[in-house]
Amino acid sequence: MSGVIYEKVALIGLGLIASSITHAAKRTGLVGEFTGYARSQETRDTARELDLCTVYDTAAEAVEGADLVILCVPVGAMGSVMKDIAPHLKSGATLSDVGSVKRAVIEAVEPYVPEDVHFVPAHPLAGTEHSGPRSGFAELFDNRWNIVVPASDYTDRDAVERLKTFWKGLGALVDEMDADHHDLVLAVTSHTPHLIAYTMVGVADDLARVTDTEVVNYSAAGFRDFTRIAASDPTMWRDVFLTNKDATLEILGRFTEELFALQRAIRTGDGDHLHDYFTRTRSIRRGIIEAGQDTDAPNFGRGPANT
Numbered sequence: 396m397s398g399v400i401y402e403k404v405a406l407i408g409l410g411l412i413a414s415s416i417t418h419a420a421k422r423t424g425l426v427g428e429f430t431g432y433a434r435s436q437e438t439r440d441t442a443r444e445l446d447l448c449t450v451y452d453t454a455a456e457a458v459e460g461a462d463l464v465i466l467c468v469p470v471g472a473m474g475s476v477m478k479d480i481a482p483h484l485k486s487g488a489t490l491s492d493v494g495s496v497k498r499a500v501i502e503a504v505e506p507y508v509p510e511d512v513h514f515v516p517a518h519p520l521a522g523t524e525h526s527g528p529r530s531g532f533a534e535l536f537d538n539r540w541n542i543v544v545p546a547s548d549y550t551d552r553d554a555v556e557r558l559k560t561f562w563k564g565l566g567a568l569v570d571e572m573d574a575d576h577h578d579l580v581l582a583v584t585s586h587t588p589h590l591i592a593y594t595m596v597g598v599a600d601d602l603a604r605v606t607d608t609e610v611v612n613y614s615a616a617g618f619r620d621f622t623r624i625a626a627s628d629p630t631m632w633r634d635v636f637l638t639n640k641d642a643t644l645e646i647l648g649r650f651t652e653e654l655f656a657l658q659r660a661i662r663t664g665d666g667d668h669l670h671d672y673f674t675r676t677r678s679i680r681r682g683i684i685e686a687g688q689d690t691d692a693p694n695f696g697r698g699p700a701n702t
């Protein structure tokens with residue numbers, strides 16, 4: 396895809412997601428000019444050194460005249476950042492965000508959105524355990540979903556479609572969803588799994604004090620995957636759990652019930668229960684692969700696999 400979709404895009408927060416947006420857009424020239432702002436002087440200096448965008452020392456200056464403004468800060472900071480930039484947004488501009496939780500961001504941001512600005516929240520389902528302006532890369536969004544969550548029924552459809560075209564241009568697959576549904580789905584697919592990984596690594600850390608360095612030296616592939624996830628940014632994930640509280644607690648409750656049932660099966664030697672359970676979960680992985688939704692597979696994004 397080529398052709399400029401937005402002449403000027405402002406990124407507030409210059410970490411993994413913002414820097415990846417600039418790298419991905421530069422591949423195809425979707426954006427005339429990027430401007431940006433981050434809270435810390437160190438991040439702004441690094442972004443300048445990397446030539447990610449024109450970096451300003453205030454958010455107000457960065458958003459001046461921008462056709463699209465994307466909030467790329469932790470979920471808990473969205474409201475205060477929006478309050479600062481609201482009076483400086485261009486009439487007719489689109490305002491979006493990349494937060495991992497949607498209802499809380501809408502509630503925090505919407506009260507400050509001027510009437511002549513189109514608010515179209517979004518969430519790229521792509522990331523790594525790394526953060527900061529140096530961690531971004533152009534391929535991050537390739538064949539990954541971006542869920543666009545129009546904040547209200549009155550959201551301007553042209554603004555929504557334009558934002559979707561922009562994300563497709565960055566390499567993403569795009570879908571639309573209601574905010575509450577998004578938050579429940581992500582509690583299952585992303586938020587609770589992260590909490591489980593954090594917990595497992597914490598348990599191993601406690602154990603390591605007993606077994607010295609064995610946990611590190613002999614960590615098997617499954618545990619290594621957990622440690623990668625559990626190395627993710629503490630501020631980002633603190634905010635995710637504090638703002639997607641109800642959905643995460645609901646899924647965690649169900650998880651705990653299942654875990655107790657498996658624990659009992661192990662204690663009582665109920666091999667049938669364990670085997671049946673693992674057979675069911677194996678079929679879910681196969682279903683994902685057959686639906687062509689295995690994002691690690693070479694054919695991902697090209698339809699169902701012929702298996």
Ligand SMILES: NC(=O)c1ccc[n+]([C@@H]2O[C@H](COP(=O)([O-])OP(=O)(O)OC[C@H]3O[C@@H](n4cnc5c(N)ncnc54)[C@H](O)[C@@H]3O)[C@@H](O)[C@H]2O)c1
Nearest residue numbers: 408409410411412434468469470472494495522523526527
């Ligand atoms: N990392 C992921 O895997 C991932 C994936 C999808 C969406 N997200 C979401 O994207 C957003 C950004 O995540 P990231 O991974 O790019 O984080 P990051 O830590 O790499 O970058 C965050 C940036 O925001 C800046 N910042 C923090 N508080 C600020 C404030 N009050 N005002 C201005 N700037 C501030 C930081 O200085 C930093 O530049 C988060 O809302 C996160 O939930 C993250």
Ligand SMILES: O=C(O)C(=O)C[C@]1(C(=O)O)C=C[C@@H](O)C=C1
Nearest residue numbers: 495519520521522523524584585
């Ligand atoms: O691959 C990873 O490191 C991620 O955790 C990315 C991941 C995810 O759970 O898939 C994490 C949070 C985001 O909101 C979206 C994507």
